[in-house]
Amino acid sequence: MLSIKELKVNIADKEILSGINLQVKAGEVHAIMGPNGSGKSTLATAIAGRDTMDITHGSIKYKGEDLLEMDPEERAKKGIFLGFQYPVEIPGVSMVSFMKTAVNEHRLYNGLEPLSAGDFLKYMREKKELVEFDSQLANRSVNEGFSGGEKKKNEIFQMALLEPKLAILDETDSGLDIDALKIVANGVNTLKNKDNATIVITHYQRLLDYIVPDFVHVLYKGRIVKSSGRELALELEEKGYDWIKEEAGR
Amino acid sequence: MNTSQEYIELFKAKENLLEKASPSFMMNIREEAIHEFGLAGLPDRKDELYKYTSLQKLFEPGYTMQLQPSHVDFSLEDLFNCDVPNLQTRLEIILNGFYKVNGTALTEMDNGIIIGSFAEALRKYPELVKEHYARHAGYKKDSLVALNTAFAIDGLFLYVPRGQVLEDPVQVVHLPMTGVDTMLHYRNLFIMEDNASAEVIVCDHTLSPFRFLTNSVTEIYAGTGASFYYSRIQNEHLNSNLLTNLFIHQEADSTVKSNTISLHGGLIRNNTNVLLNAEGCNNETYGLFMSDKNQHIDNYVNIDHAKPNCTSTQLFKGILDEQSTGAFNGRILVRQDAQKTLAYQTNNNILMSDEARMNSKPQLEIYADDVRCSHGATTGQLDEDALFYMQARGIPRQEARLLMLYAFAHEVIEKIQVTPLKDRINHLVDKRLRGELSRCNNCSMACGDLPIPD
Numbered sequence: 061m062l063s064i065k066e067l068k069v070n071i072a073d074k075e076i077l078s079g080i081n082l083q084v085k086a087g088e089v090h091a092i093m094g095p096n097g098s099g100k101s102t103l104a105t106a107i108a109g110r111d112t113m114d115i116t117h118g119s120i121k122y123k124g125e126d127l128l129e130m131d132p133e134e135r136a137k138k139g140i141f142l143g144f145q146y147p148v149e150i151p152g153v154s155m156v157s158f159m160k161t162a163v164n165e166h167r168l169y170n171g172l173e174p175l176s177a178g179d180f181l182k183y184m185r186e187k188k189e190l191v192e193f194d195s196q197l198a199n200r201s202v203n204e205g206f207s208g209g210e211k212k213k214n215e216i217f218q219m220a221l222l223e224p225k226l227a228i229l230d231e232t233d234s235g236l237d238i239d240a241l242k243i244v245a246n247g248v249n250t251l252k253n254k255d256n257a258t259i260v261i262t263h264y265q266r267l268l269d270y271i272v273p274d275f276v277h278v279l280y281k282g283r284i285v286k287s288s289g290r291e292l293a294l295e296l297e298e299k300g301y302d303w304i305k306e307e308a309g310r
Numbered sequence: 311m312n313t314s315q316e317y318i319e320l321f322k323a324k325e326n327l328l329e330k331a332s333p334s335f336m337m338n339i340r341e342e343a344i345h346e347f348g349l350a351g352l353p354d355r356k357d358e359l360y361k362y363t364s365l366q367k368l369f370e371p372g373y374t375m376q377l378q379p380s381h382v383d384f385s386l387e388d389l390f391n392c393d394v395p396n397l398q399t400r401l402e403i404i405l406n407g408f409y410k411v412n413g414t415a416l417t418e419m420d421n422g423i424i425i426g427s428f429a430e431a432l433r434k435y436p437e438l439v440k441e442h443y444a445r446h447a448g449y450k451k452d453s454l455v456a457l458n459t460a461f462a463i464d465g466l467f468l469y470v471p472r473g474q475v476l477e478d479p480v481q482v483v484h485l486p487m488t489g490v491d492t493m494l495h496y497r498n499l500f501i502m503e504d505n506a507s508a509e510v511i512v513c514d515h516t517l518s519p520f521r522f523l524t525n526s527v528t529e530i531y532a533g534t535g536a537s538f539y540y541s542r543i544q545n546e547h548l549n550s551n552l553l554t555n556l557f558i559h560q561e562a563d564s565t566v567k568s569n570t571i572s573l574h575g576g577l578i579r580n581n582t583n584v585l586l587n588a589e590g591c592n593n594e595t596y597g598l599f600m601s602d603k604n605q606h607i608d609n610y611v612n613i614d615h616a617k618p619n620c621t622s623t624q625l626f627k628g629i630l631d632e633q634s635t636g637a638f639n640g641r642i643l644v645r646q647d648a649q650k651t652l653a654y655q656t657n658n659n660i661l662m663s664d665e666a667r668m669n670s671k672p673q674l675e676i677y678a679d680d681v682r683c684s685h686g687a688t689t690g691q692l693d694e695d696a697l698f699y700m701q702a703r704g705i706p707r708q709e710a711r712l713l714m715l716y717a718f719a720h721e722v723i724e725k726i727q728v729t730p731l732k733d734r735i736n737h738l739v740d741k742r743l744r745g746e747l748s749r750c751n752n753c754s755m756a757c758g759d760l761p762i763p764d
Contacts, residue, residue, distance in 0.1 A: 112694075131706075133705060148693070150717070151717065152716075158700065162705050
């Protein structure tokens with residue numbers, strides 16, 4: 061589904077990613093871990109298509125197509141979803157009009173009729189339950205005045221509405237208490253099926269107790285320095301990142 | 311001869327005509343006004359209040375001064391009737407600065423409400439007019455008001471007696487529509503006696519493609535406990551320039567709200583002057599403008615808190631694209647006597663291009679010590695993080711921009727208290743932001759097809 065080859069990315073002339081290789085197939089869950097500043101968020105936003113970075117080398121293919129040639133909105137409509145580490149507040153834009161526009165853009169792209177206001181609200185109600193998203197929040201401006209936990213739940217709520225093929229969750233667990241973490245994980249697990257894939261970016265192994273990864277990759281200084289199964293996450297939890305740094309330094 | 315002198319000469323040349331147009335007591339006021347105009351001269355950029363808006367060039371001769379009513383043989387009413395769907399209004403038309411008579415020039419209702427031609431009200435109710443005319447809009451040291459006072463003959467008159475309520479809002483359509491470049495002066499006077507209430511919606515349009523300069527004065531008197539709502543939609547072509555001078559005088563416990571939506575035009579300067587002359591007044595002044603090309607839109611607001619326990623709120627927002635420029639100057643004056651004043655002012659602007667320019671200047675003068683005043687001004691660009699966030703959800707960048715601009719504008723639009731009008735403005739603003747020239751339904755800017763009045 062996703063094939064990243066030798067990806068190098070600069071931000072403000074500084075190399076952040078120095079040759080990433082990653083293969084993700086449908087039905088898989090990948091966890092990307094790593095110490096702060098290793099380039100995890102940069103990788104996520106590069107896949108989503110933020111234009112504040114320069115791709116200097118390599119390729120990202122999605123279902124065989126060159127992702128780097130597409131605008132962020134086109135990537136989204138093809139099924140890529142980025143759950144933001146820091147969801148953005150958009151004063152004055154209501155959640156309803158925001159997500160109705162987004163859902164209908166997706167539908168239009170897939171040759172479906174746009175949902176009427178009534179049908180959309182019905183659809184929203186269904187999905188709200190899934191992530192235990194407070195009805196009141198859906199009536200407010202996008203993320204405005206939301207707590208950290210509400211913002212993260214809102215990301216999963218949006219993911220539920222858009223039903224992506226490839227979801228990249230960037231530190232969705234950060235700032236969540238254990239109850240919120242369970243709700244978020246439960247949402248992700250419910251939405252998971254054999255046709256879609258998930259990339260979970262996290263600093264801690266905690267989230268991986270609830271979202272069980274098939275593969276764990278460790279990103280360090282812009283490279284994936286280690287890839288393995290779930291047990292790698294547990295090892296990191298136990299030993300921290302220092303041994304990885306040492307190993308990578310050798 | 312400088313530009314100001316041209317207008318003084320013109321006044322002399324037209325004295326006979328002006329003398330015939332109004333009752334005799336008016337001529338003294340005109341003479342005084344043109345004298346004051348001569349003393350003050352047209353403001354230039356050295357004038358603090360006109361630092362960002364140059365009037366000198368605008369007033370350069372080349373216009374025909376409209377001093378007589380125009381005649382037109384098609385029904386303008388038909389043209390504008392369905393302007394605001396689902397809103398029952400009383401439609402009045404001011405064509406080239408003159409009240410367009412449809413039946414009678416002045417309607418007197420059973421409950422004593424009088425509405426119609428200002429010129430006719432002068433003739434029929436001189437005492438009523440005299441009590442307020444030029445009392446609220448001072449022409450000393452204000453050359454635009456002085457010029458208007460010297461030349462204006464007609465406009466809309468509304469009188470609501472004590473305790474009466476005007477049921478349907480009045481919709482006034484001001485139409486410059488001539489076959490030559492034209493300067494227009496019109497004069498509105500709205501008198502709300504104690505506990506009276508009315509709503510007036512004003513639309514400024516142009517129907518013919520000539521160069522226009524409209525310099526209007528509107529005086530509003532709100533007596534004790536009166537309530538008045540004033541909404542303006544300015545939608546003219548690029549060669550049409552508007553100078554509006556609004557004077558609001560409020561007595562105790564009165565409420566006056568105004569909302570000015572500038573959709574399109576050449577140069578627009580809105581002067582709003584509010585005097586809170588007794589305790590317990592509430593004034594709300596809102597404005598929204600959208601500009602592009604080489605448009606220039608300048609809002610000046612002056613709120614005079616003369617007495618204690620009054621509240622004033624100003625909210626102005628601007629969206630500027632391409633090479634357009636804008637200015638906001640909001641003055642709050644709290645006099646020594648005006649304790650317990652609450653005065654708020656906000657001005658937010660979005661620049662959509664690198665060339666667009668906005669100047670924002672809050673001005674607080676507070677001489678009382680027990681007051682609460684706030685002001686805030688921001689000018690910036692759309693939040694790139696928010697745009698990307700929306701794009702990452704599949705919303706095209708262009709649509710994301712629109713959603714954000716629309717949200718930005720909405721804060722002002724939602725203050726419009728007449729619901730069908732609010733819906734209409736929502737629609738017009740949406741179209742404007744989408745780059746479609748937002749014209750009111752039937753006001754086809756295909757002006758060429760319409761007959762030009764003689």
